[in-house]
Amino acid sequence: xxxxxxxxxxxxxxxxxxxxxxxxxxxxxxxxxxxxxxxxxxxxxxxxxxxxxxxxxxxxxxxxxxxxxxxxxxxxxxxxxxxxxxxxxxxxxxxxxxxxxxxxxxxxxxxxxxxxxxxxxxxxxxxxxxxxxxxxxxxxxxxxxxxxxxxxxxxxxxxxxxxxxxxxxxxxxxxxxxxxxxxxxxxxxxxxxxxxxxxxxxxxxxxxxxxxxxxxxxxxxxxxxxxxxxxxxxxxxxxxxxxxxxxxxxxxxxxx
Numbered sequence: 198x199x200x201x202x203x204x205x206x207x208x209x210x211x212x213x214x215x216x217x218x219x220x221x222x223x224x225x226x227x228x229x230x231x232x233x234x235x236x237x238x239x240x241x242x243x244x245x246x247x248x249x250x251x252x253x254x255x256x257x258x259x260x261x262x263x264x265x266x267x268x269x270x271x272x273x274x275x276x277x278x279x280x281x282x283x284x285x286x287x288x289x290x291x292x293x294x295x296x297x298x299x300x301x302x303x304x305x306x307x308x309x310x311x312x313x314x315x316x317x318x319x320x321x322x323x324x325x326x327x328x329x330x331x332x333x334x335x336x337x338x339x340x341x342x343x344x345x346x347x348x349x350x351x352x353x354x355x356x357x358x359x360x361x362x363x364x365x366x367x368x369x370x371x372x373x374x375x376x377x378x379x380x381x382x383x384x385x386x387x388x389x390x391x392x393x394x395x396x397x398x399x400x401x402x403x404x405x406x407x408x409x410x411x412x413x414x415x416x417x418x419x420x421x422x423x424x425x426x427x428x429x430x431x432x433x434x435x436x437x438x439x440x441x442x443x444x445x446x447x448x449x450x451x452x453x
Contacts, residue, residue: 198234198275198435199227200399203257204241220261221268228272231443234294236435237262237287238277242298242370244331251282259286266291275319281306288314298323298370300350312358319363319395320354322346324371334371340383343367347390363433365395369403377403381422384429396426397435399442420445 201224203215214223224235239257240249258276265274275294276287281304284295288310296319301308303326311318322343324334336342347364354362364387368377377398387394398404404418405411420441423434427449436442 198236198395198433199224199230199232199439200435200437201227201235201237201261202241203237203239203261215257217261217264221264224265224269224272227439228269230439231446232439234273234275234433235265236275236277236296237265237292238296240278240280242327244327244369246327248326248328251280254278254280254283255286258283259290262287262290262292279303279307281310284310288316293317294319296365297321298327298367300346301353302350308354308357308359312354315360317361317363318354318359319365320347320350321365321370322367327370330371334373334376336376339372339376339380340386343380344386344390347387351390351392363393363395364390365397365435368396368398369401372403374403374407381425381429384426384431388430393432394430395433395435396423396431398422398426399434399436399438416441424449 201214201220203220205215214220227235237258239254262274273294274292275296276284276292277296278284279297279299284307294317295311297307298321300320300322324330343366351362366380366387368380372380399419400412400415404422405415408418416438419438423442423445426434427445434442
């Protein structure tokens, strides 16, 4: 899953692709490098960020999505949003999956919207909100608590009629560095939920802070964790650097 950020303040590539021409060019490059999904986001969720209005989010997403669907009609476009209005409008334009960082917690109408269109739904875990999540993340047992969260939200999603669910443990979303690595160590436990696991650790602070570097120099660390994630049961890698992630997948498959 290649990341297409339309925000100006994303933690790594903010402002690089927030025009239609740049988005088209970057998407073409990611597809050539082996991306299967393109995940489009216009609402930054970096720590400390404030929510964006649905109207502003749609103004950023919809023109780009319209151009992308027209240029690449066979591509699977995922929309990274926690707002049902944005999800609804995006699906109508041709989006084929919704990636919700709140798992349906932030917007009570999200599950109903996804269900109505019978498309896949990525359910992520977050503690708090993007604005507050890194102030003091706290767990007694992070693995047990996140498994319980998914069990509950999957039940809610099924009750709403959603059949096709993917789960994302939400690395970096309301979690300390120690929390992230504990969660990563026990990633295999999430396989027992019976749903495909998506992970997104690409160039995140759990890598660059631990290695005392920067996001710009965190590609090698990202590649290492992507490889470990595949071995622990991850089935989708959400990444900024598609070529390197695709090589991870190809080599991991060769080892199987």
